[in-house]
Amino acid sequence: MEPCKNYDGVTFTLMKSAVSPGQNTMVKTAGPDLKRYMDKRLSLKLNGNRKVSGVLRGFDQFMNVTLDETIEEVSTTESNRIGMVVIRGNSIVQFECLERI
Structure with missing residues (x-):
């Protein structure tokens, strides 16, 4: 897993893809629901x-x-x-x- 990236208040984590080895996938990380x-x-x-x-x-x-x-x-x-x-x-x-x- 690579460091998180923040775009317009939404945090994404760069992860290795299980479907296509060697490719990265952006996964949205949910923030707290307050x-x-x-x-x-x-x-x-x-x-x-x-x-x-x-x-x-x-x-x-x-x-x-x-x-x-x-x-x-x-x-x-x-x-x-x-x-x-x-x-x-x-x-x-x-x-x-x-x-x-």
């Missing part, structure tokens, strides 16, 4: 035992997310309002929707 969570409050667990919650305003095929009205939960008794943030997808361990879809 459309139903747009404008909903989410709770994200991040690596390093960090936790934030906020309203989902955007995302991309790498699961990088933009949260608005974000609150960082420092401990069970302490939290910080940090506003709008962008979180890299590879740091997200788990996410939970806090509102009804």
